[in-house]
Amino acid sequence: xxxxxxxxxxxxxxxxxxxxxxxxxxxxxxxxxxxxxxxxxxxxxxxxxxxxxxxxxxxxxxxxxxxxxxxxxxxxxxxxxxxxxxxxxxxxxxxxxxxxxxxxxxxxxxxxxxxxxxx
Amino acid sequence: xxxxxxxxxxxxxxxxxxxxxxxxxxxxxxxxxxxxxxxxxxxxxxxxxxxxxxxxxxxxxxxxxxxxxxxxxxxxxxxxxxxxxxxxxxxxxxxxxxxxxxxxxxxxxxxxxxxxxxxxxxxxxxxxxxxxxxxxxxxxxxxxxxxxxxxxxxxxxxxxxxxxxxxxxxxxxxxxxxxxxxxxxxxxxxxxxxxxxxxxxxxxxxxxxxxxxxxxxxxxxxxxxxxxxxxxxxxxxxxxxxxxxxxxxxxxxxxxxxxxxxxxxxxxxxxxxxxxxxxxxxxxxxxxxxxxxxxxxxxxxxxxxxxxxxxxxxxxxxxxxxxxxxxxxxxxxxx
Numbered sequence: 001x002x003x004x005x006x007x008x009x010x011x012x013x014x015x016x017x018x019x020x021x022x023x024x025x026x027x028x029x030x031x032x033x034x035x036x037x038x039x040x041x042x043x044x045x046x047x048x049x050x051x052x053x054x055x056x057x058x059x060x061x062x063x064x065x066x067x068x069x070x071x072x073x074x075x076x077x078x079x080x081x082x083x084x085x086x087x088x089x090x091x092x093x094x095x096x097x098x099x100x101x102x103x104x105x106x107x108x109x110x111x112x113x114x115x116x117x118x119x
Numbered sequence: 120x121x122x123x124x125x126x127x128x129x130x131x132x133x134x135x136x137x138x139x140x141x142x143x144x145x146x147x148x149x150x151x152x153x154x155x156x157x158x159x160x161x162x163x164x165x166x167x168x169x170x171x172x173x174x175x176x177x178x179x180x181x182x183x184x185x186x187x188x189x190x191x192x193x194x195x196x197x198x199x200x201x202x203x204x205x206x207x208x209x210x211x212x213x214x215x216x217x218x219x220x221x222x223x224x225x226x227x228x229x230x231x232x233x234x235x236x237x238x239x240x241x242x243x244x245x246x247x248x249x250x251x252x253x254x255x256x257x258x259x260x261x262x263x264x265x266x267x268x269x270x271x272x273x274x275x276x277x278x279x280x281x282x283x284x285x286x287x288x289x290x291x292x293x294x295x296x297x298x299x300x301x302x303x304x305x306x307x308x309x310x311x312x313x314x315x316x317x318x319x320x321x322x323x324x325x326x327x328x329x330x331x332x333x334x335x336x337x338x339x340x341x342x343x344x345x346x347x348x349x350x351x352x353x354x355x356x357x358x359x360x361x362x363x364x365x366x367x368x369x370x371x372x373x374x375x376x377x378x379x380x381x382x383x384x385x386x387x388x389x390x391x392x393x394x395x396x397x398x399x400x401x402x403x404x405x406x407x408x409x410x411x412x413x414x415x416x417x418x419x420x421x422x423x424x425x426x427x428x429x430x431x432x433x434x435x436x437x438x439x440x441x442x443x444x445x446x447x448x449x450x451x452x453x454x
Contacts, residue, residue, distance in 0.1 A: 004237060005237070006125050006126065006129065007129040007133075007214060007233040008211070008214065008233075008243075010126070010129045010130055010133050010233075011129075011133050011136075011210070011211050011214040011233055012207060012211055014130075014133045014134060014137055014210075015137070015206070015207040015210035015211050016203065016207050018137055018141070018206075018210070019202070019203040019206045019207055019361060020203065022206075022357055022360070022361055022364075023199065023202065023203065023357065023358060023361060025183060025357070026182070026183050026184070026185060026186075026187050026356055026357040027187050029183050029184050030183075030184055030185050030186045030187050030356065031184075031186050032186060033186060038188050038190070039188070039189075039190050039191035039192075040190065040191070040192070041190065041192050041263065041264045041353070042190075042264060042266070042347065042352050042353060043264070043265070043266075044347070048264075048265065050265065051263070051265075052263060052264060052265045052267070052268040052269075053263070056272065059276075060272050060276050063276045063279065063280060063428070064276075064279065066432075067279040067280065067282070067283065070283045070436075071282075071283065071286070074283065074286045074287060074290060077286075077287070077290045077443070078242065078290060078293065078299075081290045081291075081293035081294045082293055082297060082298065082299060083297075084294055084297075084447060084450055084451065085297050085450065085451075085454055088451055089451060091451075092447055092448065092451050095447065096444075099440070099444070103440075106436075110432075110433070115428070115429060115432045115433060116429070117424065117425035117428045117429060118425050
């Protein structure tokens with residue numbers, strides 16, 4: 001149904017409108033007093049000696065990869081979950097096999113130390 | 120379906136929902152400050168109006184008249200986009216929460232929700248809720264500040280880690296309900312074992328809710344003692360307030376969603392005779408969950424970051440998978 005999601009467009013539009021208003025109303029109402037120090041990076045009063053655009057610990061990347069793996073697995077869970085009542089034991093065993101394979105990967109990642117934050 | 124049903128009524132409902140949500144959010148801040156104050160044997164805000172009831176208004180007015188500073192080192196378009204990216208999903212989430220039974224007004228049948236009856240409403244909830252992570256990540260990156268970027272990385276890693284157990288518990292709920300339409304989830308009758316089993320899973324879900332809306336003890340964006348204010352460090356004036364509001368909006372909407380999924384939403388005694396009781400029940404139940412939020416914040420200290428990650432991956436994820444498995448067996452065996 002092409003019109004089934006018009007409400008979503010309306011809701012997003014209204015929400016974005018309110019957010020824009022909140023962001024730009026203070027531009028009209030607020031005072032203006034530009035002082036150079038206001039425009040410097042906040043670093044507890046020191047001059048920052050290192051910019052944040054640099055290399056980062058690989059942990060975050062590992063977490064993101066693990067997240068993608070599990071998120072795809074969960075995407076498979078949803079349609080299965082809705083119709084499990086009709087699939088009965090067949091569906092249960094099928095999903096058990098699938099989850100078992102994913103769990104092997106999870107245990108591997110765990111044993112490899114991908115889940116340890118401190119090494 | 121004519122254009123009144125398609126456009127005019129959703130606009131009116133959307134505007135009403137927005138108005139109610141923003142007012143409720145404003146008073147949620149007061150609710151929290153008052154409660155925390157009582158937990159700590161203080162009085163809390165009590166100067167603006169009777170019992171401090173005008174305090175949210177005073178805060179908003181003060182913030183509207185603040186100077187808007189956009190620091191020179193930031194990536195300006197993304198910096199300005201980020202607060203909106205945090206706020207819009209938190210509002211849009213509420214569109215699928217059914218507020219009560221259908222009403223008959225002016226000869227039209229008006230459902231008290233915007234899109235809760237679409238057959239993927241629950242997927243919509245999960246999808247929109249995870250868009251909020253973009254707001255955090257963009258804010259941290261665009262601010263070009265060490266604290267901001269660290270805070271954003273931590274927060275987004277936390278949010279995606281806790282999204283998994285949350286999605287798995289929602290999948291277990293789907294096993295019990297057999298439908299993704301939120302309206303049907305509220306209205307369908309459930310056997311007693313299903314209610315009890317879902318309530319058993321609610322604590323797990325509540326923990327993931329706390330982490331998803333970045334509340335204590337998972338309030339890592341605001342680890343003041345290590346990261347100043349996390350991804351919000353470079354934001355001031357109303358841009359900061361937009362982040363602040365979206366955190367409370369997220370609390371509010373996630374509580375309403377939890378009530379809808381686990382506690383029967385707007386249903387309660389006499390609601391069939393008096394349909395207007397529906398929103399009242401929903402509000403009361405939501406306030407109960409919000410009280411839990413504040414109670415947890417007042418009682419439990421913040422975790423350490425590595426504890427947070429290992430708790431999410433090594434405890435919550437396996438436990439929620441176990442919950443899913445037992446639910447599946449129960450559903451197949453009992454239905």
